[in-house]
Amino acid sequence: MRHLRVPSAETQHWLELCRTQNWLQKGAGVLSLEGGLKGIPLSETAPPESDECWSNNSIFSAQGLTKGPEHWSEHLDQKLLQDIGEELPNSYEIQGDILIVKLEQQTRQYGNQIAEAMLKQLPSVRLVCADNGVIGEFRVRDLEPLASRNEDISTITQIKENGVLISTDPAKVYFSARLSKEREDNLSVAKKLRKQLSRPLRICDPYAGVGPSLASLLTEDNLVSECYAGDLNPASFELLKGNIEHFISKSPNILNELEIKNIDARKWKDELGNEHKIDYLLVNLPHHSIEHLPELLPLLSTEHSTVIRGWAIIDRESLALQEGNITSMIELAGGNVEYIRCSEVKGFSSSKIFMRFESWQTFS
Ligand SMILES: C[S@@+](CC[C@H](N)C(=O)[O-])C[C@H]1O[C@@H](n2cnc3c(N)ncnc32)[C@H](O)[C@@H]1O
The missing domain is CATH 3.40.50.150 (Vaccinia Virus protein VP39)
Structure with missing residues (x-):
């Protein structure tokens, strides 16, 4: 993986620049180098060493310090992320081992991929459901199972509150x-x-x-x-x-x-x-x-x-x-x-x- 070699005191400046330009390699950490220098991990879209933007800082190749994705969306491929754009869900709720997420109309077609990415990132989640709003006399959520870690798509789950287990079913009850x-x-x-x-x-x-x-x-x-x-x-x-x-x-x-x-x-x-x-x-x-x-x-x-x-x-x-x-x-x-x-x-x-x-x- 390519890294930009920068003086330690300038790390924040270069990190910020690379982040805003989308040149930072997601999931990789900054390397500490000899002589008080740092290595900033660059994505494939970052310009070559010859580009003026780097102000004569050199680029070198080294094995990346991978931290693993920090956000579920990092498991989605770049093209899909671009297609989803601004409509990427930025919140969700977890009840027991069920994750409930609201998807905008235009994002629903990507529901399965989003759910799979969430399962990869969140090991305690078994089932990801789309929340399609509140329905019926008892104002319960209309839940649509999108992806399960195993074959189990049951919406019954257990929540621990103050040390006590409570069984619930977010598809049927409040x-x-x-x-x-x-x-x-x-x-x-x-x-x-x-x-x-x-x-x-x-x-x-x-x-x-x-x-x-x-x-x-x-x-x-x-x-x-x-x-x-x-x-x-x-x-x-x-x-x-x-x-x-x-x-x-x-x-x-x-x-x-x-x-x-x-x-x-x-x-x-x-x-x-x-x-x-x-x-x-x-x-x-x-x-x-x-x-x-x-x-x-x-x-x-x-x-x-x-x-x-x-x-x-x-x-x-x-x-x-x-x-x-x-x-x-x-x-x-x-x-x-x-x-x-x-x-x-x-x-x-x-x-x-x-x-x-x-x-x-x-x-x-
Ligand atoms: C806001 S929830 C509160 C549930 C529970 N107390 C809690 O804190 O999670 C209101 C509950 O009242 C129930 N409910 C609705 N109308 C009712 C009625 N007329 N008599 C008794 N229960 C009713 C609903 O099914 C729902 O479970």
């Missing part, structure tokens, strides 16, 4: 690894409530998905005495049952009560015979959380503090109004709000945000 911080906070708030009540909690996660929030709550020592969890999506429900069984097997505690149902969250109050028994309620249906809230409030226990943690997508300008809005709902249901906080977790679109709300209240 799961967001990005919200793991929210789930950590769910645990701290639950511990605070347990301290206040001086006993383990009766919890309800009626939009549980595959149960990531329950993973930390149910594996915590002596935190939960009764658990009511469900999801309307039958595929989530099936995975949820298996996951909860797994979480419980990791915990030394015995639950007094466990119910897992494939029902609309708003039906839980009837399921529980209007018993007002829940201490800790999670409300995670961001497009409809606020609208569903009045039908969930009858679940909450009376005579002592209870906690709701929920997430909602709202208009950015309405954030300041949400605390008043939720307080009114709780008061209308006969509750007294002790504490409420609505905060932006992240942006959702130019006009909307993803908000968390947390309220502590009592019902008499």
